[in-house]
Amino acid sequence: MESLNNKRGFASDNNAGVHPEILKEIISANEGHVVGYGDDRYTRKAQDLFRQHLGSDAEVYFVFTGTAANTLGLTGVTRSWNSVITAHTAHIQQDECGAPEKYTGCKVLTVDTPDGKISPSLLMRHVHGFGFEHHSQPKVISITQTTEMGTVYSVDEIKALAAFAHDYGMLLHMDGARIANAAVYLNLPFREFTTDAGVDFLSFGGTKNGMMYGEAVCFLKPELSPDFKYIRKQGMQLSSKMRYISAQYLAYFRDDLWKRNASHANAMAQILAQKIKDIPGIRITQQVQSNGVFAIIPHDVAETLMKSYFFYSWDELTSEYRLMTSWDTTAEDIEDFIRLLRELMLKRA
Amino acid sequence: MESLNNKRGFASDNNAGVHPEILKEIISANEGHVVGYGDDRYTRKAQDLFRQHLGSDAEVYFVFTGTAANTLGLTGVTRSWNSVITAHTAHIQQDECGAPEKYTGCKVLTVDTPDGKISPSLLMRHVHGFGFEHHSQPKVISITQTTEMGTVYSVDEIKALAAFAHDYGMLLHMDGARIANAAVYLNLPFREFTTDAGVDFLSFGGTKNGMMYGEAVCFLKPELSPDFKYIRKQGMQLSSKMRYISAQYLAYFRDDLWKRNASHANAMAQILAQKIKDIPGIRITQQVQSNGVFAIIPHDVAETLMKSYFFYSWDELTSEYRLMTSWDTTAEDIEDFIRLLRELMLKRA
């Protein structure tokens, strides 16, 4: 795709760059010497901000990637004979090259869902065998908020999953790679659909919403993972110059940058979806609740379109494609994309 | 150490910040959309630069940290029944919380050295049992250049180790977290003491020499690790916004920034060592060949000194301390530090 040098497209929110306010904060932190590995005031301040958003019990550890946040978070609360239950479409199942299994040793069990969202009734088939040493012991239910299909769990749905998990002595994990987009959709503070809804631990992501790198493993209840500092270091995820991750979060939470970015991306997705709906022959397949639009587009049209605006195929079989908006998507990008799409569909008809 | 807000000290070269030319390049790369995970022109260009410095066969993969570069590099060439032989003082032995064992499954065998440098004769005790299934099969010899003791292997020493390794069907690994400081000391291009000296794979570090984050796993010979892309992803070390690591290396190699930084740090260490030598009662314990100075300092003096200039104890028993200079150490820092040290020693006498 190098012909599209730095042109904005709809491939992924992590193809977008870094928000200027984030960069500015990095520059501002770039002064003199600071003790390495997180024992610094930038990091302490950033952790304080997380506690303001997630509750005072939150233990917050920065790592580099979302895959690491999920995998090490799971490591923190499991032993290798446990199992983790999630949706078939979950990032930990489809897109982490088996990092959770390799690192935790656990079995990952999945359920099929129409929209990326799991529910207690779907999970029942995997929740058994407790105390039976031949069977991996179920320990974690993992949900993605927002899901890989762009849908968002309601507070009640999360509460039901948390109650279900806790009834069985299990924990509820949230992969929040796009948690800001969910907060905007729900129009709720983070805390209301995480800590207060019963989530036990959380991968809090910023990279897909305007940061450069650095995600947070957040244990929302006390004593969930007292040895996590060793897990992070042994997991190759302890940054020596930690201040540059922490500084990004200082900017991310200042003046609700996270909300401004996610609101914009979500709004752009709504516009994109609205305009696509008006084009005959294209069908949107999932509810648009965040910054992703899933649509069935004729294969030949999609292929041509991709030369101008890069995006990914989601399901080759059904000719379903995924279009992602981001913090820097413009109304003009959408106008132009829709114009092209409309032309291609007309030519075809 | 928060009372010393951002004051430069001698604790570690990774306590220093990011060189302005690096930051400038990051900002310059922050434009529009770029395909994620390394499939971008910044990354390709950075990899080209590595090949210019290390030889055209070099396969270069960026990861986040030095621990990851070492651990995943080792994963790339070993199976779990192998062993890795290194110095007792090596970073992989002392400072990675067991990441190599946890991730590779291999046994790490060590030898004692006076100065952090291993040699074939020291290694002999571990090189046996080939083909004997009860015994971990020796596969990698790992050296650190510059060593954790601030010393530097000569080209001949490296060649001897490479020949020894290859005679036994083993590979030679170099942990180059401070490789620039070694290149400056040896006054040689990287290639002459790595690829051309027989090193098989290399962890190439930049963070300790003015970068923000991002190290490189470099396989210097063809086909050493054909599946490494999966190892990096499963190892949680594939950056989504890779361009920001790559951009740093573009700046790092431009106008020999790496050399300017390392030359400065090395020169500062020479001055520091020279001035310390002149103080009665302090003894320097290792040859100063890079940016570290190891010295026996009376415990009470060191404790007081640390309140003004942070640095680390190396050996509590012998009252040995480590002083590190960095790319931003100034002559004034040293003057002031020496003045204080001298005063404290005088008071004591």
Next chain:
Amino acid sequence: MESLNNKRGFASDNNAGVHPEILKEIISANEGHVVGYGDDRYTRKAQDLFRQHLGSDAEVYFVFTGTAANTLGLTGVTRSWNSVITAHTAHIQQDECGAPEKYTGCKVLTVDTPDGKISPSLLMRHVHGFGFEHHSQPKVISITQTTEMGTVYSVDEIKALAAFAHDYGMLLHMDGARIANAAVYLNLPFREFTTDAGVDFLSFGGTKNGMMYGEAVCFLKPELSPDFKYIRKQGMQLSSKMRYISAQYLAYFRDDLWKRNASHANAMAQILAQKIKDIPGIRITQQVQSNGVFAIIPHDVAETLMKSYFFYSWDELTSEYRLMTSWDTTAEDIEDFIRLLRELMLKRA
């Protein structure tokens, strides 16, 4: 169940003891000194016998348990970034406490089946993402013969799975914990539905068919796992006094003891099933093709029955139970069991 001291039941074929011919051979091997760890003539002879049954390319390694045979066999042909596809009901998925994930690091993917048997069309959903580093790379299809549901794959079904696997560069694994019962049902030599049908590697079990301990990992094609001797030793599965496993196999293959045992167990299951079918209110749920009978029995009846003849619940929800016959089940055992069951059902009616 201690009240039923050593009474034969229908709980599991591994509750049965050791066939006298096996014991006799163990005693016969118990003479003088023999080099340990498999470098002995008993082991060489046993391996020769395996090659007679499986083809001259077969590499045969004895381990202690079926879980070990499966897990180490998979370790021998995979790397941690691979995935293994199997039935939801497979032993490696349900009954090995996650040993395959912990030890191989691989992802285990499953498909639902009505009868424990997978087919290419069911597997399609998991066979994609080749070369895409974010996705675990599919490498092994694993089938159980006979399945955990007592059903048996035909030669054609196995050939189709092998062709499918090989088309995608994958391998076909067979968990043969009850392979003898399948051979008897198919009335074929082992080779025709393993090596000749395209199976790449095999866990060959004997413990459920009259042996004491000791299963075999069999690589059926050359060079599949050249380093397996290290895998077995590091996997804690190398027996020091190997001759006692090997001797068991000498007896197992002599005069087709394996066939006599399995034929008896299968025949007993047919009788059991036939008699159960005649009892109103009991429904057999799977085809009886080996030594297992699955039936829906009223919960209260089953509970009472278990006090006299121990057996296991298969599915609490549907009140499905599993009855296993073994090499030592007698016609009288069945008569008596059926009499009791019939009485209990009558009382209930």
Next chain:
Amino acid sequence: MESLNNKRGFASDNNAGVHPEILKEIISANEGHVVGYGDDRYTRKAQDLFRQHLGSDAEVYFVFTGTAANTLGLTGVTRSWNSVITAHTAHIQQDECGAPEKYTGCKVLTVDTPDGKISPSLLMRHVHGFGFEHHSQPKVISITQTTEMGTVYSVDEIKALAAFAHDYGMLLHMDGARIANAAVYLNLPFREFTTDAGVDFLSFGGTKNGMMYGEAVCFLKPELSPDFKYIRKQGMQLSSKMRYISAQYLAYFRDDLWKRNASHANAMAQILAQKIKDIPGIRITQQVQSNGVFAIIPHDVAETLMKSYFFYSWDELTSEYRLMTSWDTTAEDIEDFIRLLRELMLKRA
């Protein structure tokens, strides 16, 4: 060595066969059906016997091999960021193909010893860095009793190591592959130099002393490893027909068979050593405290001798050889061996 068909030699105590009383008990247990996986009266009785010998708090789990007992025992009390400290000569370091590292993820640290025995002062160099996340956290000190050099720790030596371990919040592990030989040498009940001396967990071996297979992981204090049943199953070490391991231990403890066997082997080693000492030109290198004799024998002599009586080279460099006696070594074996050795030495002189 196949020319020496079943001839007794001095290669290893695991080249010997199974004591008739053990075999007899196996046969006696081979009656009817018994619930699998250890839920049976043979196993409960065997565990009771262990508790009589080791104290009422002992939790006892049978596994197949000594490597498994060591590796899974360590797994039971560590997390992957821990380290285990042992002698350079220890079985876990030299002879388990890296099983402890692969399975526990821990770092194994070693110290050099003259006689296979470690002591607190030797360990000091590895016991530091507590709470420092960069450093593997020391957790276990592992000793072998009797050592791989045939020497035996006194009760006081063990107490000192236990006190040292506990002072640092660490645990003391004993690899008791030859624990019976130590008990005989010390002339003490097992308990006095294990549980009562402060040992926390123990690998209790029987295979080298007349059993067929089956070792025991013994946690000597309550709550040391509450989840061990999952560790054993996931570790591929849960025997389905457990009664046959348990029965062996019933015989092993009956009428002190363990003591009779070990006393005999130790006595044979004393005779062997005494006679060797009388031969000019041979030097015994270690104190003979159990059933091993270590001696410097001219290389050519040893090579010729091995053709009649197989034994192993211990150190090629120094021409040191290891001679092991076993429960079935006869005075005639020794006479004949010594006669041959004497002849060869005379010829040479």
